[in-house]
Amino acid sequence: MGVIFGVDVGGTTVKIGMFDKEDSLKYKCEIKTDTSDKGSFILRDICKKLQDILQENSLTPNDCDGIGIGLPGPVTNDGRILGCVNLGWGIFNIEEKLSQMFYGVKVRAGNDANLAALGEKLAGGGRGHENVLMITLGTGVGGGVIIDGKIVTGTNGAAGEIGHMPVNFHETDVCSCGKKGCLEQYASATGIVRLTKKYIGEYKESPLYGYKINGKEITAKDVMDLAKAKDELSVKVIDEAALYLGMALAASASVINPDCIVIGGGVSKAGDFLIDKVEKSFMEYAFVPCRNVIFRQAELGNDGGMYGGAGLIK
Amino acid sequence: MGVIFGVDVGGTTVKIGMFDKEDSLKYKCEIKTDTSDKGSFILRDICKKLQDILQENSLTPNDCDGIGIGLPGPVTNDGRILGCVNLGWGIFNIEEKLSQMFYGVKVRAGNDANLAALGEKLAGGGRGHENVLMITLGTGVGGGVIIDGKIVTGTNGAAGEIGHMPVNFHETDVCSCGKKGCLEQYASATGIVRLTKKYIGEYKESPLYGYKINGKEITAKDVMDLAKAKDELSVKVIDEAALYLGMALAASASVINPDCIVIGGGVSKAGDFLIDKVEKSFMEYAFVPCRNVIFRQAELGNDGGMYGGAGLIK
Numbered sequence: 001m002g003v004i005f006g007v008d009v010g011g012t013t014v015k016i017g018m019f020d021k022e023d024s025l026k027y028k029c030e031i032k033t034d035t036s037d038k039g040s041f042i043l044r045d046i047c048k049k050l051q052d053i054l055q056e057n058s059l060t061p062n063d064c065d066g067i068g069i070g071l072p073g074p075v076t077n078d079g080r081i082l083g084c085v086n087l088g089w090g091i092f093n094i095e096e097k098l099s100q101m102f103y104g105v106k107v108r109a110g111n112d113a114n115l116a117a118l119g120e121k122l123a124g125g126g127r128g129h130e131n132v133l134m135i136t137l138g139t140g141v142g143g144g145v146i147i148d149g150k151i152v153t154g155t156n157g158a159a160g161e162i163g164h165m166p167v168n169f170h171e172t173d174v175c176s177c178g179k180k181g182c183l184e185q186y187a188s189a190t191g192i193v194r195l196t197k198k199y200i201g202e203y204k205e206s207p208l209y210g211y212k213i214n215g216k217e218i219t220a221k222d223v224m225d226l227a228k229a230k231d232e233l234s235v236k237v238i239d240e241a242a243l244y245l246g247m248a249l250a251a252s253a254s255v256i257n258p259d260c261i262v263i264g265g266g267v268s269k270a271g272d273f274l275i276d277k278v279e280k281s282f283m284e285y286a287f288v289p290c291r292n293v294i295f296r297q298a299e300l301g302n303d304g305g306m307y308g309g310a311g312l313i314k
Numbered sequence: 315m316g317v318i319f320g321v322d323v324g325g326t327t328v329k330i331g332m333f334d335k336e337d338s339l340k341y342k343c344e345i346k347t348d349t350s351d352k353g354s355f356i357l358r359d360i361c362k363k364l365q366d367i368l369q370e371n372s373l374t375p376n377d378c379d380g381i382g383i384g385l386p387g388p389v390t391n392d393g394r395i396l397g398c399v400n401l402g403w404g405i406f407n408i409e410e411k412l413s414q415m416f417y418g419v420k421v422r423a424g425n426d427a428n429l430a431a432l433g434e435k436l437a438g439g440g441r442g443h444e445n446v447l448m449i450t451l452g453t454g455v456g457g458g459v460i461i462d463g464k465i466v467t468g469t470n471g472a473a474g475e476i477g478h479m480p481v482n483f484h485e486t487d488v489c490s491c492g493k494k495g496c497l498e499q500y501a502s503a504t505g506i507v508r509l510t511k512k513y514i515g516e517y518k519e520s521p522l523y524g525y526k527i528n529g530k531e532i533t534a535k536d537v538m539d540l541a542k543a544k545d546e547l548s549v550k551v552i553d554e555a556a557l558y559l560g561m562a563l564a565a566s567a568s569v570i571n572p573d574c575i576v577i578g579g580g581v582s583k584a585g586d587f588l589i590d591k592v593e594k595s596f597m598e599y600a601f602v603p604c605r606n607v608i609f610r611q612a613e614l615g616n617d618g619g620m621y622g623g624a625g626l627i628k
C-alpha cells in the first residue's frame with residue numbers, strides 16, 4: 001500500500017493528511033507551528049509526526065510515495081521558497097531539504113493558496129473541471145489558478161493574486177499592499193467592514209449604527225447576516241463587494257477562460273446569497289465567450305491545502 | 315532534412331512559412347483566401363501550395379514533420395474549430411481533416427492571436443521568456459497567454475481576450491461586443507479615434523479640430539503622431555489609452571504573473587513613446603510581486619502567426 005502525505009504549513013498550525021493513491025483522505029491531524037529560532041524546528045517536527053503516523057499504521061517510509069507541502073509564501077516551480085515571513089524562513093529549496101530529512105522520499109511544494117485551489121479542483125467544488133479559478137475571501141483575498149488540471153505558479157509565484165487586482169482607480173483609501181483600489185479593499189472581511197464604516201453615517205436606522213454608538217466591533221459576518229435580513233446599509237455594502245468581485249472575476253476570465261470558479265474563505269460561508277450576486281455582476285462584465293462558467297462554493301475548508309499537497313504527488 | 319510549415323489563415327490571405335527544425339524561417343509566401351462556397355476551397359488551396367513548395371525545394375511529404383495552422387476563431391485543445399465567421403467555416407476538427415488531405419502529416423491548430431503570442435515568445439519580443447502575455451492593439455484589441463512556454467487556450471478558446479476585460483464601469487458607450495467599458499474601447503485604433511472625437515469639442519486649438527471641420531478622417535496614427543508633438547488633445551487621449559492599458563495588464567499580471575509583456579499591432583508602432591506610458595501605469599496598478607516584468611514591442615508583425623504555427627510542431 002502506497003500512501004501520500006499532504007502537509008499544509010500555516011503560521012499557527014501544520015495540518016497533515018494521509019491519502020491513498022486515489023486521493024482519498026485516510027487520516028488527518030494537526031501539530032503546532034513552532035516559529036521559534038526562525039522556524040528552524042518546523043521541518044523536524046513535521047518529519048517526526050510523519051514518522052509516528054507511518055508507525056501507527058504499520059507502514060515504513062518505503063510505503064510513502066511522496067509528500068506534497070503547502071507554504072504561506074511564494075514557491076517557484078523548482079521548489080524554492082522565496083521567504084515565508086510568518087514562519088521566519090528565508091530562501092531555500094524545501095523540496096530538496098525535506099526529502100533529505102525524510103528518507104529521500106519525493107517532495108513537491110507549492111504556495112498554500114495555489115494548493116487549496118488544486119485541492120478544490122481534485123476533491124472539492126471544482127471537481128470534474130480542468131480550468132479552475134479559485135478565490136478565497138478571508139481577512140484578505142487570495143486565489144489560485146488551475147489550467148489543464150495543473151497549478152499556474154507564475155514567474156515569482158504570484159499567479160492567482162487577484163486580491164490585488166486593480167478594480168477602482170477612484171479609490172482614495174490605501175490597501176495593505178500599498179496600492180489603492182485593489183479588490184481586497186472591497187471583497188475581503190476587512191474590506192466589508194471598511195465599506196460599512198465608510199457608509200454608516202448615512203444609515204442611522206441600521207442596527208449597525210447601534211454598534212458604532214456602543215463601541216461594538218462590526219464583523220463581516222454581521223454585515224452579511226444583516227444584508228440577508230435586508231438592512232439597507234448592509235445590502236449596499238455586500239452589493240458593492242459583489243460588484244467588484246464579479247468585475248475582477250470577469251477580468252480574470254478574459255485572461256484564462258476558466259470553466260469553473262470556486263469561491264472559498266470565511267466570507268463565502270454566506271453561500272448562494274453572495275454567489276448569486278457575484279454571478280450576476282460577472283455575467284454583466286464578462287466577455288460573452290467567457291461566460292460559460294460554473295460558480296461553486298469551496299467544499300474543503302481548511303483541508304484544501306492538504307488535498308492539493310497530495311495532488312502534487314503523481 | 316525535416317521541414318515544418320507554419321500557416322496563418324486570415325480572411326483575406328493565407329500566409330505560409332517553411333521552417334527548419336530550429337524554427338528558422340526558410341521561405342514564405344501568401345495565397346488569397348477563397349471564401350466562396352463557405353470557404354470549402356481554402357484547405358485544398360493550402361495543400362496545393364504546400365505541395366508546390368515541397369517540389370520547388372526537391373522535398374517530398376516525407377520530409378515534412380508537420381503543419382501548424384492558425385485560424386481566425388476559437389480552436390479547442392484537441393483541434394476542433396468552433397466556427398470561423400470570416401472564412402465561412404462551421405464546426406469541425408481541422409487537425410484531422412488537414413492531415414487526411416495532406417499525406418497523414420501531423421497537424422496542430424490554434425487561434426491566430428494565440429499563435430502570434432507563441433511566435434513572439436519563440437522568435438520575437440518574448441524570446442527567452444517562459445510566461446508571456448501578448449496584447450495586440452489593432453482595429454480591436456486581442457491577446458494571447460503563454461505559460462511555461464505553452465499556449466493557454468482556455469475552456470472555449472477565449473483565453474487572452476483581454477480586449478474585452480472590463481476596465482471602466484462608468485462607461486456609457488457600447489463596445490463591439492455589446493458590453494460597456496472594455497479595454498478595447500480605449501486602447502484599440504478604433505478606441506483612440508473614439509476618445510479623440512469625444513473630447514475634440516473642448517480642444518478647438520488642436521490640429522485635429524481642423525480635421526473635424528474639413529471632414530477629414532481622423533486615424534489613430536494621426537493622434538499618436540500629434541501626441542508625440544505634444545498636441546494637448548492627443549496627449550490626453552493617448553494618456554487615457556495608456557492608463558487603461560496599464561491597468562488591464564496589471565490586472566492580467568495578478569492572474570498569471572508573466573515575466574514578459576509583448577505589445578504588438580498597428581498602434582504599438584508608436585514604440586517606446588507608448589510603451590513607456592503603459593509601463594508607468596502598469597507599475598502604479600500592479601501588485602508588487604508581479605511588477606518584475608519586461609515590456610517589449612512585438613517584432614514579427616504579420617509573420618507571428620506563422621512562427622507560432624511552426625512552434626506547435628515539436
